[in-house]
Amino acid sequence: MFGRDDAPQVLTEEQQQTIHEQAMRILSEIGTDVLHEPARRLLADAGQRVEDERVRFDPDWIMEQVARAPTTFPIQARNPERSVVVGEGPPICMNVGGPPFASDLDEGRRSGRLQDHDTLVKMTQATDLLTFVQSGAVEPQDLDVVTRHMDCDYSVLRWSDKPYTCYGTSGPKARDAVELGAIVFGGHDAIAERPAMLGIVNPNSPLIWDFRMTDALMVWAEAGQGVVVTPFLLAGGTSPVSVAGALSIQVAEALAGVALAQTVRPGVPCMYGSFFTALDMRTGSPAFGTPESVFGILAGAQLARRYELPFRGGGGLASANSVDGQAAAETQMMLWATMLAGTDLVLHAAGWLEGGLTASFEKFALDLELLRMFARLREGVGFSEQELAFDAIREMGPGGLFLASDHTMEHFKEWLDMSPLFFTPDFAAWQGQGSPTLERNANAAWKKLLESYEDPGLDPAIDEELQEYMAKRRLEPVVEED
Amino acid sequence: MFGRDDAPQVLTEEQQQTIHEQAMRILSEIGTDVLHEPARRLLADAGQRVEDERVRFDPDWIMEQVARAPTTFPIQARNPERSVVVGEGPPICMNVGGPPFASDLDEGRRSGRLQDHDTLVKMTQATDLLTFVQSGAVEPQDLDVVTRHMDCDYSVLRWSDKPYTCYGTSGPKARDAVELGAIVFGGHDAIAERPAMLGIVNPNSPLIWDFRMTDALMVWAEAGQGVVVTPFLLAGGTSPVSVAGALSIQVAEALAGVALAQTVRPGVPCMYGSFFTALDMRTGSPAFGTPESVFGILAGAQLARRYELPFRGGGGLASANSVDGQAAAETQMMLWATMLAGTDLVLHAAGWLEGGLTASFEKFALDLELLRMFARLREGVGFSEQELAFDAIREMGPGGLFLASDHTMEHFKEWLDMSPLFFTPDFAAWQGQGSPTLERNANAAWKKLLESYEDPGLDPAIDEELQEYMAKRRLEPVVEED
Numbered sequence: 001m002f003g004r005d006d007a008p009q010v011l012t013e014e015q016q017q018t019i020h021e022q023a024m025r026i027l028s029e030i031g032t033d034v035l036h037e038p039a040r041r042l043l044a045d046a047g048q049r050v051e052d053e054r055v056r057f058d059p060d061w062i063m064e065q066v067a068r069a070p071t072t073f074p075i076q077a078r079n080p081e082r083s084v085v086v087g088e089g090p091p092i093c094m095n096v097g098g099p100p101f102a103s104d105l106d107e108g109r110r111s112g113r114l115q116d117h118d119t120l121v122k123m124t125q126a127t128d129l130l131t132f133v134q135s136g137a138v139e140p141q142d143l144d145v146v147t148r149h150m151d152c153d154y155s156v157l158r159w160s161d162k163p164y165t166c167y168g169t170s171g172p173k174a175r176d177a178v179e180l181g182a183i184v185f186g187g188h189d190a191i192a193e194r195p196a197m198l199g200i201v202n203p204n205s206p207l208i209w210d211f212r213m214t215d216a217l218m219v220w221a222e223a224g225q226g227v228v229v230t231p232f233l234l235a236g237g238t239s240p241v242s243v244a245g246a247l248s249i250q251v252a253e254a255l256a257g258v259a260l261a262q263t264v265r266p267g268v269p270c271m272y273g274s275f276f277t278a279l280d281m282r283t284g285s286p287a288f289g290t291p292e293s294v295f296g297i298l299a300g301a302q303l304a305r306r307y308e309l310p311f312r313g314g315g316g317l318a319s320a321n322s323v324d325g326q327a328a329a330e331t332q333m334m335l336w337a338t339m340l341a342g343t344d345l346v347l348h349a350a351g352w353l354e355g356g357l358t359a360s361f362e363k364f365a366l367d368l369e370l371l372r373m374f375a376r377l378r379e380g381v382g383f384s385e386q387e388l389a390f391d392a393i394r395e396m397g398p399g400g401l402f403l404a405s406d407h408t409m410e411h412f413k414e415w416l417d418m419s420p421l422f423f424t425p426d427f428a429a430w431q432g433q434g435s436p437t438l439e440r441n442a443n444a445a446w447k448k449l450l451e452s453y454e455d456p457g458l459d460p461a462i463d464e465e466l467q468e469y470m471a472k473r474r475l476e477p478v479v480e481e482d
Numbered sequence: 483m484f485g486r487d488d489a490p491q492v493l494t495e496e497q498q499q500t501i502h503e504q505a506m507r508i509l510s511e512i513g514t515d516v517l518h519e520p521a522r523r524l525l526a527d528a529g530q531r532v533e534d535e536r537v538r539f540d541p542d543w544i545m546e547q548v549a550r551a552p553t554t555f556p557i558q559a560r561n562p563e564r565s566v567v568v569g570e571g572p573p574i575c576m577n578v579g580g581p582p583f584a585s586d587l588d589e590g591r592r593s594g595r596l597q598d599h600d601t602l603v604k605m606t607q608a609t610d611l612l613t614f615v616q617s618g619a620v621e622p623q624d625l626d627v628v629t630r631h632m633d634c635d636y637s638v639l640r641w642s643d644k645p646y647t648c649y650g651t652s653g654p655k656a657r658d659a660v661e662l663g664a665i666v667f668g669g670h671d672a673i674a675e676r677p678a679m680l681g682i683v684n685p686n687s688p689l690i691w692d693f694r695m696t697d698a699l700m701v702w703a704e705a706g707q708g709v710v711v712t713p714f715l716l717a718g719g720t721s722p723v724s725v726a727g728a729l730s731i732q733v734a735e736a737l738a739g740v741a742l743a744q745t746v747r748p749g750v751p752c753m754y755g756s757f758f759t760a761l762d763m764r765t766g767s768p769a770f771g772t773p774e775s776v777f778g779i780l781a782g783a784q785l786a787r788r789y790e791l792p793f794r795g796g797g798g799l800a801s802a803n804s805v806d807g808q809a810a811a812e813t814q815m816m817l818w819a820t821m822l823a824g825t826d827l828v829l830h831a832a833g834w835l836e837g838g839l840t841a842s843f844e845k846f847a848l849d850l851e852l853l854r855m856f857a858r859l860r861e862g863v864g865f866s867e868q869e870l871a872f873d874a875i876r877e878m879g880p881g882g883l884f885l886a887s888d889h890t891m892e893h894f895k896e897w898l899d900m901s902p903l904f905f906t907p908d909f910a911a912w913q914g915q916g917s918p919t920l921e922r923n924a925n926a927a928w929k930k931l932l933e934s935y936e937d938p939g940l941d942p943a944i945d946e947e948l949q950e951y952m953a954k955r956r957l958e959p960v961v962e963e964d
Contacts, residue, residue: 001490001780008483015865019854022872033880052882059645109909207880235898237883241890242897243863245871278898279885283680283907291899293860298483319906325488325848325920326904328807332814333855340822354909366807373815376773381725381781383497389727390504398515398536401719408723415724417773422776422808424801425765427591427836438807439921 002090002378004305004342010298016306019244019299023251024059031056032207032256036214042263057256065259070306073269075132075226076194078184079161079456084131086198086226086271086344087310090378093349093371094165095124096316096359096444097134100141103353105363105443111361117155120359120382123446125160126453128370130196133160134347135167135177138359149173150470153180161456161469165198165228166345171215174199176473178223181454183341183465192224195269200228200347202275209260216392217257221264228312228345229257230273233296237279243295244325246276251303258309274300285355288317289330294337301341314366315348316337319355323362323372323439327353331367339374365445366438369421376417386411464478484572484860486787486824489738492780499786500944501726504731506541513538514689514738518696524745539738546718547741553790557614557677557708561643566613568680568708568753568826569792572860575831576647577606577615578798579842582623585835586843594620594841599637602833604839605928606644608935612851614680614831615642617649617659620841628840631655632952635662641950643938647680647710647829653697658955660705665947674706677751682710682829683837685735685756687720691742703746710794712755713740715778716768719761723730725777728758733785740791753827756782756795762943770799771812774810776819780827796820797830798849801837805844805921809835813849821856838902847927848920851903858899868893903927 011019015055033053034040040050049056072087084092102116103109120137124130135152143151156164157180166177177197182188185196199220204210209217220227231253233239239246258270276296280287285291297314304311318335320327331352338346348356348369351364392407393400402408421441425433493501513537516522522532531538554569567575584598585591594650602619606612617634631649638646639662641831648659659679664670667678667879681702686692691699702709713735721728741751758778762769769775786793799816803810820828823839830838831853833846874889875882884890903923907915 001492006490008488009661010483010863015863018865018870022870025872026875030876030879031634159847168496198502204881206875206878206882206884235884236890236894240869240871240874240884240887241894242871244865244869245875247863248870248872249875265532280900280906281898282900282905284885285906285908287900287906289904290901291855294859295863313666319904320920321906321909321912322917322919325805325807325810326906327854328810329814329848329920330904332811332818336818357909366811370811373773377776381492381497381729383500383726387722387724387726388500388504388730389722389724390507390730391689392722393508393727393731394512396688397512399686400688402688402722403719403766404925405722408718412723412763416763418762418769419772421771422771422801422812423764424762424767424769424803424808424837424912425767426767427803427839435804437654437804438802438811442807482928 002342003337007301008298008340009302009340010295011302014301019247019251019303020306022248023255026248026252027057027062027256028059028324029056030207030354032209034209035211036209038216039214039260045261046263062255062259065262066255068262068266069258069270069309070267072310073226074194076161076185076196077161077163077299078157082131082162084163086269091338091343092132092347093130093348094132094134095120095130096348096351096463097136098139100139102138103358105439109358111141113142114140114151114155116359117152117216118159119450121155121159122453123364123449125162126449126458129368129369129375130350131162133164135164137409145438147474150176150180150473153177154466154470157184158458158463165200168199168216168220170212171219174216174219178219178225179469180466183469184462187368188223189350195225198226198228200230201257202230202232203257204432205231205233206249207253218264219460221261221268224265224268226269226271227261228271228273228396229254230312233276233327235278235292236281241278243292243299247299247303250274250276250300261388270309271312272304272307272309276300285319288319288355289333293317294333297334297337298341299341301343310344311341312345312347313341314343315346316350316352316370317348318353321354323353323360323366327363328366331370335370335374352408361446362439362442365421365442365449369419377425382415387415425426483825484821489783489824490780490822491784493784498784500735500813502788503784504730505737505870506721508730508734509539509544509738510536510541510902512689516691516696518691521691521696521700521742525742528745531829537789538949544737544741547744548737548789548791550744550748550801551740551752551791552749554792555708557645558667558678559643559645560639560751564613566645568751573820573825573828574614575612575828576614576616577602577612578792578830578833579618580621581841582621583840583841584620585840586673587921591840593623595624595840596633596637597711598841599634600641601932603637603641604935605846605931607644607938608931609850611857612832612849613644615644615646617646629956632658632662632955634949636952639666640940640945641937647682649799650698652694653701656698656701660707661951662948665951667946670705677707680708682712683739684712684714685739687735688717688731689735700746703743703750706747706750707744708751708753710753710755711736712794715758717760717774718763723760725774725781729781729785732758732782734755737789752791753794754786754789754791758782766795767801768835770801775799776815779816779819779825780823783825793823794825794827794829795823796825797828797835798832798852799830800835801868803836805835805842805848805924810848813852817852817856827881843928844921844924847903847924847931848901851901864897869897
């Protein structure tokens with residue numbers, strides 16, 4: 001269970017082929033708008049048909065480029081022991097990213113602040129269940145919008161020594177991320193040789209590569225950093241209101257992005273990303289934890305494997321406005337699909353609430369507990385002689401009380417999974433405590449996690465260099481073409 | 483996904499064989515206590531070794547008996563259109579059974595009453611997501627404990643026309659269930675030919691067949707009704723504190739029960755049941771939704787299939803005391819495992835709360851919504867020409883707004899899954915409504931379901947006969963040997 005090879009096949013071979021063929025038709029007959037002149041030139045030079053801003057692709061060329069991307073690749077961490085290989089081993093999970101709001105029971109829902117960002121980074125650093133950090137964990141709205149991307153990356157580099165996805169929603173921001181990374185990891189050549197970050201690229205669906213994202217993609221590809229191409233598709237909004245139709249656009253966009261990255265720098269690490277769900281037509285908002293989004297993860301993983309690209313998808317996504325039964329139910333739909341799919345990289349694995357508008361600290365604690373249980377499930381059933389326990393069964397015999405047995409006393413702490421978060425006192429005791437729901441217990445849990453945080457430190461010379469770079473950049477006007 | 487053939491294999495072939503061999507050793511070397519003289523005589527006559535109350539079994543004989551049980555079997559319903567075949571098609575789900583308490587937001591948690599039982603039966607009847615009814619949905623503590631089993635079965639027979647599991651925790655109670663069923667379904671011969679109910683049998687684990695349960699098993703088997711043999715195993719309590727050890731007891735107990743039923747009446751329908759989880763050693767209570775319980779369902783299903791018996795397991799089990807994030811998280815752990823295992827029969831699929839101490843109406847509504855989503859997932863991804871939507875994609879082109887497209891307007895109501903329960907207004911609107919959590923929405927949902935209930939009616943002559951039987955039995959002393 002939860003392996004790449006035994007993932008549920010929600011698409012038959014034939015259905016995958018149908019999606020593939022339609023994606024190739026989309027790329028060759030409809031094409032995509034590429035609102036970035038140097039990118040269009042590069043694609044034209046590579047033999048693709050360019051008319052005004054529209055680029056139509058040769059399917060064979062697309063597949064040749066995609067084949068240049070590695071099936072697995074390393075991302076180094078500031079602490080070498082925390083370096084990872086993407087596409088091997090269990091899912092690489094990380095904290096939520098992108099919400100404008102932060103929330104916890106003590107302070108309620110508020111605009112995100114740098115201190116909230118730091119807290120999320122520290123909690124991510126403090127748990128072994130997350131092996132990657134996402135910059136932009138929450139938007140620090142107390143900082144200048146023009147330069148706060150650097151503050152987010154600095155927050156990650158200063159308070160964590162895990163590998164990370166950098167902030168970068170435009171070329172100049174992506175370039176700052178590369179510069180900051182180069183300072184920490186020994187220069188541009190060093191990070192080109194061994195990538196030090198992942199950059200997330202979302203085309204402007206359907207079928208538009210806008211200037212900013214294309215620019216960021218090219219910056220990361222040039223610098224040899226990992227490029228995660230993730231179409232952000234909402235059925236009934238940015239895609240047809242059907243799973244099959246949306247998947248064909250997902251393939252078209254993802255492969256076009258990967259092909260462009262490979263054109264910029266052959267062999268650069270790329271990932272096939274899936275962020276797909278449907279709009280709730282009653283509110284116009286994306287709905288998470290729905291059957292469509294479950295299909296999106298499972299089908300996306302199958303398609304990524306078809307193209308031999310590591311898969312980014314899923315996460316602890318939920319629509320709910322509070323950490324209630326709806327939030328947990330939606331999150332479990334997504335996490336089960338994420339784990340069953342054998343997903344390689346999981347953004348937003350902890351802390352996502354309110355459709356991604358809020359980074360919730362209590363949700364963070366709930367999600368970690370679910371990840372902990374999935375990690376336990378991944379270990380499988382133990383079959384040691386002691387666990388088979390024939391001697392204990394014989395000794396106890398019919399009617400034996402295992403509760404009091406030596407065998408139980410000796411092993412229960414090791415073998416029994418007792419949830420640190422889901423603790424259920426008897427009803428009367430629970431009422432006596434004020435009938436706490438999960439949210440209250442999760443509040444205590446994230447505080448305990450934060451208390452356990454240990455500062456990994458940062459070389460003062462590197463720290464100074466980072467500060468100098470950021471100080472210099474704060475004085476320069478950031479030009480963001482569009 | 484969710485089929486019998488593509489269920490996750492948490493046990494390898496070799497591990498299944500190891501469990502099987504240990505179970506056979508348990509049965510032949512340790513044996514089980516059978517506290518029922520006629521049963522012991524039957525087993526002795528069949529060549530099993532009986533010493534005092536201990537019975538040691540010949541593994542070959544066990545397997546011969548088990549092979550006599552059918553791999554699928556029909557259970558007829560009062561409404562023939564609702565008759566089912568156990569072991570075919572999607573999981574047969576039913577309401578919770580057994581809790582001493584009932585609960586809803588309006589009246590709070592209270593001792594179960596007949597009216598609560600009727601309400602649970604009516605809600606079960608009203609939803610297509612549950613295709614079976616469980617008698618004893620809640621213990622009607624306002625009724626005489628000696629005869630209330632009949633009131634529960636009557637509640638099921640009067641207010642529902644779906645197939646059912648009868649009440650029966652002893653021979654005399656099982657006999658009353660058979661008599662009531664015979665009245666409704668045209669006599670003893672008719673129900674022997676085409677079973678009209680399932681009876682649930684839990685041995686007194688570990689390895690004791692107590693008088694009452696053995697007696698009930700023999701009554702149902704004699705009458706040709708379906709016998710669901712379900713070891714109730716708690717790791718660290720009634721079994722070793724390990725999954726592998728517990729599974730070997732499960733196999734030993736389940737197969738011994740099936741073999742006994744086949745000895746009573748060869749070919750009688752039997753099921754392999756699994757009810758397994760671990761004790762939470764901090765409270766001494768069973769913990770639901772844990773990794774152990776997930777393994778129990780998935781491994782149990784594999785073992786049942788090995789013995790070619792239909793599988794009963796899983797359900798919407800949770801430990802939590804309220805319908806909060808913990809309840810939903812635990813329930814999802816169990817339901818995902820239940821569905822992935824391709825489980826044939828699911829007791830407690832809706833309404834289970836507080837480790838089974840409470841039948842919660844709000845939990846009932848939450849569970850139904852989860853079952854609805856699983857049913858949608860079972861349908862898979864649609865691949866019609868319209869769903870592939872190439873023409874719509876071409877018409878919209880890059881940057882197209884699918885939200886306003888004819889294609890979306892034409893199809894979204896059919897294709898989009900919009901949860902009736904998980905509805906998320908924007909944060910400000912939600913706050914304006916008093917920040918309702920799932921529990922409040924679930925309260926409205928079960929009331930709406932109950933309002934939709936339609937009385938299936940009952941032939942007045944049959945009703946009178948049922949009443950007469952119960953009236954007569956109320957005057958007789960019920961003898962329950964022990």
